[in-house]
Amino acid sequence: MTVSRMINGHPYVTPATAKKVREAIRKLNYRPNHAARMLTGKLSRSIGLIVPDISDTFFSVVSHAVQETARAQNYLVWLAASEDDPTIEAAQVESMTHHPVDGILLVPTQSREPYLKSIVAGNTPVVTIDRPIEVATTDSVGVENQAGAAMAVDHLVEHGYKKIACISANAHLRTMKDRIAGYRDSLRKAKRSYQNELELKSSASSKAVLAELLTGRNRPDALFTANNASTIWVIEALKELNIQMGKDIALVGFDDVDFFTLITPSVTAVRQPAAELGNVATRLLLQRINGEFKSTSVRTILPVTLTIRESCGCRRASA
Incomplete structure (x- = not known):
């Protein structure tokens, strides 16, 4: 004692x-002995973090921010990658709740998976990052996806582009649906009749699909790519087809990553506050663990910004 x-x-x-x-x-x-502490009902001083892909730049930044914020509060973070597989994710959640951790930060692979209802109804607090759960009510932290996408397409409209196509990967996700809705909002406001939405499944299969789009008779003069995977696949396809961004076709992506500044021309993109997402979500989870919130759920939406470079047709001096 x-x-x-x-x-x-x-x-x-x-x-x-x-x-x-x-x-x-x-x-x-x-x-x-932390196991003995938990048997007496005390906190484990650990939280779980489950992301779809650790190698993805966006989730790497989020994960780093989560660990920094948790460490400052003397918490350990158990990190797992679901590989965008709901079965793997469900097993990871179950493992974490039975060890147990004091709370879980989750980037769901699917927002409508039935098992999500049970974990939200359990005793372990859950906060979602980036992708909200649609089948249950829980704490969440996300960004202005629809408004950010509209801002990106508005920029292309202001340049005078008439045929703006939307290209996405994982279009089933709520975040992608919101960004596609933002694309439609911008075209509707600009009274553009041309609308072309294309979903890419993988890097390998995207090449043929993009080649058909970019060399067809009704090819677009500008592209809005709704996430970093689709942006990268489009850049690769443009290079193979010898089509120059910012000159032959304009490009604005959603989700800015650091290496976009190293590409010629540099890539205009909507920047998400990835580190802030991790920080805010972790603080929210720790507050929930400590009983500081009495409301059923807290939803936080963070603003995004448009980083203007050259792929949209802007000159370097205006970046």
Whole structure:
């Protein structure tokens, strides 16, 4: 009991006793037993984080921010990648809730998976990042997807482009649906009759699909790519087809990544506050764990910005 009080900063431990305990801990190389702490109903001081793909630049930045914020509060983060597979994700969630962790940060592979209802109804707090759950109510942190997409397409409209196509990957996700809706909003506002929405399935299959789009008789003069995967696949296809961004065709993407500045021409893109997403979501989860919120759910939406470079037709000086 005395050791426990000293470790947890209990006020009723005299300086002399605390000194003796610290010396004994040093000599014995003592470490607290966190499993025993959990059996007594105390917090594990750990949270889970499940993302679709650790190698994805966006989720890497989010994960780093989560770990930094959690570490500042003396929390450990258990990180897992679902590989965009709902079966893997469900198993990871179950494993984390049974170990257990104090809460889970989740980027769902699917927003309508039935199992999501059960985890939200459980005792482990859940906060979603980027992709909200549609079959249950839980805390979430996301960005202005629809408004950000409209802002990107508005920029292309202002350049005078008439045929603006929308290209996406994972179009079934709520975030993609919102961005496609933003694309439609912008064209409707500009009274553009041309509308072409294309979904890419993979890097390999996208080449033939994009070649048909970009060399056809009714080819677009500008492209809005709704996420970084589709942006990268389009850039690869344009290079193979010898079509120059910013000159032969304009491009604005959603989800800016650092290496877009290294491409010639550099890529205009909507920048998401990825680090802030991780920070805000982690703070929200820790507040929920500590019982600081009494409301059923908290939904936070963060603003996005358009980073103007050259692929849209702007000159370097205006970036």
